[in-house]
Structure formats: structure tokens, C-alpha cells
Amino acid sequence: MADRRIDRVPRGNPALWLPLATVLLLGALVLGVMIGPAGNWGSASWNIIWNVRMPRVVLAGLVGAMLSLAGASYQGVFRNPLVDPYLLGVAAGAGLGATIVFAVGRSSTSGWLIDPLPLAAFLGGSIAVLVTYLVGASFGADRSGVTLVLAGVAVTSLATAIQAFVLQRNNDVIREVYGWILGRLTVASWSDVRLVLPYVIVSSVVLLMHRRHLDVLRVGDDEAAALGTHVPRVRLAVVVAATMGTAAVVSVSGLIGFVGIIVPHFIRLVAGSSYRRLLPLTLLVGAAFLILVDIPGRVLQDPAETPIGVVTAFFGAPFFILLLRTRRTAS
Amino acid sequence: MSSLAFRRLTVRYGKRTAITSFDDLVRPGEWLCLIGPNGAGKSSILRAAAGLVVHSGEIEVDGAPLSIRSARRRAELVAYVPQSPELPADMTGAEYVLLGRTPYIGYFGVETDHDRSMVANVLERLDLADLARRHLGTMSGGERQRLVIARALAQEAPIMLLDEPTSALDIGHQQQALELVDRLRHEHGLTVVSAMHDLTLAGLYADRLTLLHEGHVVSTGSAAHVLRAETLSEFYGVNVMVHHDDDGTVVVVPKRAIS
Ligand SMILES: Nc1ncnc2c1ncn2[C@@H]1O[C@H](COP(=O)(O)OP(=O)(O)OP(=O)(O)O)[C@@H](O)[C@H]1O
Ligand SMILES: [Mg+2]
DSSP states (O other): OOGGGGHHHHHHHHTTHHHHHHHHHHHHHHOOOOOOOOOSTTOHHHHHHHHHHHHHHHHHHHHHHHHHHHHHHHHHTTOTTTTTTTTSSSSHHHHHHHHHHHHHHHHHTTTOOHHHHHHHHHHHHHHHHHHHHHHHHOOSSSSHHHHHHHHHHHHHHHHHHHHHHHHHTGGGGGGHHHHHHOOOOOOOOOOHHHHHHHHHHHHHHHHHTHHHHHHTTTTTHHHHTTTOOOOOHHHHHHHHHHHHHHHHHHHHHOOOSHHHHHHHHHHHHHHOOOOOHHHHHHHHHHHHHHHHHHHHHHHHTTTTTOOHHHHHHHHHHHHHHHHHHHHHHOO | OOOOEEEEEEETTTTTTEEEEEEEEEOOEOOOOOOEEESHHHHHHHHTTTTOOOOEEEEETTTTGGGGGHHHHHHHEEEEESSSSSOOTBBHHHHHHHHGGGGOOOOTOOOOOOHHHHHHHHHHHOOOOOOTTGGGSSSSSHHHHHHHHHHHHTTTOOOEEEETEEEESHHHHHHHHHHHHHHHHHHOEEEEEEEOHHHHHHHHHOOOEEEEETTTTEEEEEEHHOOOOEEEHHHOOOOOOEOOOSSSSSEEEEOOOOO
């Protein structure tokens, strides 16, 4: 007699959702490459497709995948579903780094071998999170991560204040800075893709490898420890990986909000809340989501584009409210 | 079967000392029940054995100190059911019980078919098969508590620490859960240390009771020895009647204070 009872205990993998999400991503890729202001497939030249649309679609996919995955991971590690990947100050730090580059003068850096803008944003984001971690750990009597989140709030405020001060002194660059803050995939090129790809790969692999640990952490630090998990080590690995990936994509795309919250929540709604399913699915659906959301911004207001951060917020905020409502009625 | 020894265990939270120099040897296969008023230090002893609070003194399993073990190895030896477990509302029953297999899965590993059939088996034996696919948030308090016990069983550790495992159960399920622990104890030779507030039940199931008060042991031994009206009134400040049945059962019944 075959033991059917074992089927009551579902496997950790996302089963049939995985092919579905893959198809969605492929569809989004094709659509993204086909549609654009220079005409649809056939009328647009190969040059435009290869050098303008492809890198932009690929970059949107990488950014969307990374932000969604990092968001879901942060939510797991801090056991709070409303947390986003910018929680520990990445966004504010990256914003400050970018602002400083703009203030120093883009013209004076135009001849540089490597563009200092993504570099400064990456450094700013990483330093901000490092400060958050050091401050949080030094006061961290509790192990739940609350101190860390509070430290993140403090560091965010500080970085934002410094940024405002720099802007006030250099108000001629406010426009450019806000253009960056609102997110842009406009000038995406293959070199941007090459810049972020290694970080996205390493960070995604590390996060995906920790997905079972995130499920264990759902019962709290104490019980996870009693079940044999080294909680501080898991938390550090996940936070470092998620932060590194986020800082990398933010440095090329600016701040694109809501993705890291909407996508994981959507997946939880359709495929359940186990992180072993959630993480692989967020990666794929997050990529598809940002590729699709980038399309209207590209064609609607041609040639002046709507910043993608505005589009995600425009779709994200109502969707988010809807999600909260369904969660409410479901429970 | 494994023994559990406490040697001069002291637990402090800041300046407050919760347990002072606790010594005990729980024999292999024995069920020790910790009793005592709120704040006596019962949970602190169990939490120390589960490795969740810093403490001085040593806790040994089969003569080897737990402090030198890795968290994973410790979890293979000691399963712990906390007083108020964290129950994620959107986790399913099967996912929850599967967490008990954590110590056996490598850092980057996934659960094997053996882990899954082990969980299915435990669910079956505890009559919880219907809860496998339901979310914890939709279950009654008693159903959740039985799942927590199921998770501890799935951990297959020779030593089981239960912190008020039946506080949310009705009288029928209380009996069912304790009978189950007792049966498994005999089948698998588990060593059990529990904290319980129901003194009659404690006396009924445990081999030995230890009465704690403000972090000190005030009495230890059989139910008949520990559950005496004068002792209880001294340390709980209650007025009780203790009834000894012919078969050795000790029943503790509260009495109204006469004013
Ligand atoms: N995390 C903590 N920080 C500070 N003091 C604590 C902490 N946990 C417990 N205590 C204190 O330690 C003492 C013993 O607590 P413990 O939880 O071990 O008691 P208990 O016997 O399990 O009580 P109860 O029957 O209420 O569960 C109490 O005085 C309590 O206030
Ligand atoms: Mg207690």
C-alpha cells in the first residue's frame, strides 16, 4: 500500500506556481521588447530593440526581481509584513550619495572613466545600513530586531536631513535630484545591466538559500533557537544580502517604491505565506511586474516620460489598500 | 533514554534572580513536574534547559554538558514547548509541525520524504490529520496546543520540556494530551520535564513533583509527599483540601475561606 498520508504534508517547493510565474515573466519580456515609442515589433529597427529596449527591459526585470525579493526577505527577518527593502536606510543613504554627486556637479564628472553616480548611491546606501547595524547592535539588548528598525528610522532621518541641507545650498540641482529619486530606467544601457547583475545574482542566491530559515523564524527568535537555528547568523546573512542587492539596483534605477511590498503580498494571497514558496515566486513575479509597469510610462507621455517610481506608486497605493482590505475580511 | 541533570543552575534577569542554585537529576524515562506559584521560576528552568536564557551552573544530558553543544545538536536532544508559543496565523498545521524537523535539515538543505512522512505520522497519531491544511489562525486554542505538542514530538528528542502544555485545553483534551505524552514517554523512553498549574493532574501523571518558591526548591518527591495542605497553604497562600485516594491518587480541592 502506497502511503498517501505523506501527501498531507506539502513539499516546500512552489509546485505548479513556478511554471506559471515563469510564463508570466516570459510574456512580460516579450511584451516589453515589442512595445515602445519607436513603433512595435517589425517597424522598430534592430538597433533600437537591441540597444534601447532590451537593456531597459532586462534592467527593469532585475530591479523588480531584486526589490521584491529583498522586500519579502526583510519582511521575514523582521517578522513584519509591512516592511520594505528601504527599511534600514538604504534609500536615504543612496539618495544622499546621489545628491552629493549632483551638487558637486555632473558636468565636472562627465569625463570620468566610470560614472560616479551609481557608485556614490551604492556607497551611500551601504554606509547608511552599516551605521544602522552598528548602532542597532550596540544597543541591541533585545534580539527581535526592533532596535535595528528604530536605528534605521534614525539613520534615515539623519541622511534625509543632510540631503535637504545639501539641496538647499545647491537648489539648481533640485530638479535632477528629484528626477533620480522618482526612479528612472530611461537611460538604461547594457553597461548598467553589467554593473548590477553580479550583485543581483549573488544576493538572490543567498536569499533563496535562506528561505527555509525564514519559515523557521516565523515562530519567533526564541522558538527558532530552540529548534536549532542560529538566529543572529541567519538574520545577518539575510540583511546583508538583501541590502547589498537593494543598494546595487537603487544605484542605477533610483528609488522605486511599493514594489517590495506589493509583489510579496500578492504572492502570499495566491500561493500562501510559506517563505519557501514565496521567495522564488517573488523573484519571478517581481521581475514581470516592473517590466509591465514600465511600459505605460514609456509610451503614454512620449517623449517626456513619467518616472517609473510615480507609476508604481500610482498603481501600488490603491492596490495596497485593496490588499489590506482583503486581508482584513479574510481574517 | 536520556537523563537530565541540573547542577547549581542559577538564572538572573538583570538584578532579579529567578532561580537560585537549582540541583536535580531527572532519571532516564522519568517525568518530573515543576509546580509553584506564578513567578516561582518554573519557566526559567525550562528556558535554561532549552538554551534560551543565559545562566550559570551546568545542565547535562547523559552526563555531557549542553553548553558545549551547537544549537542544532541541542535541539536534537531537547524539545521545548513554550508557555505561550508563537503561532503565525497564516501558517498551515502541516507546515507548523514540519518545523520540528529543523534540527535534522542541513543549513542549505530541504526536508526529505522521511521528514514529511514523520510529520504525517505524528499528525495521524495525534488525530490532527484534518488540521494539516488548515491555517493556525482558524483553529481553536486546543487544536493549536495539540499542534504545538505535535511539533515537539516531530523533533524526536529524547528529552521533552513542556511549559504548561495543557493550559488552554478542556478537561477531555487535557487528559488526552497528557495521556499521549505519557504513552509516548513509555513507547519511546522520553524523559519529560513539565511545568503545570493543575496540581491534581501534575500528581496524576508525573513520577515526581518539585515545588518551587521564589527560585528555591521547597519540596520534592511523590505527589503524596509534596501535595500537603499545610505546604500548599504556606507557599501558595491558599486554603485547600487534599484528598488521598486508596489507589494513591492525590486530589487537591480548593476550599472557600471562612470569614
Ligand atoms: N525576561 C525576563 N526579564 C526579567 N524578569 C523575568 C523575565 N522572565 C521572567 N522574569 C522573572 O523571573 C521570575 C521567574 O519567572 P518564571 O517565568 O520562571 O516564573 P514561572 O514560575 O514560570 O511563573 P508562571 O507560573 O507565572 O508562568 C519572575 O519573578 C519573573 O518576573
Ligand atoms: Mg511560566
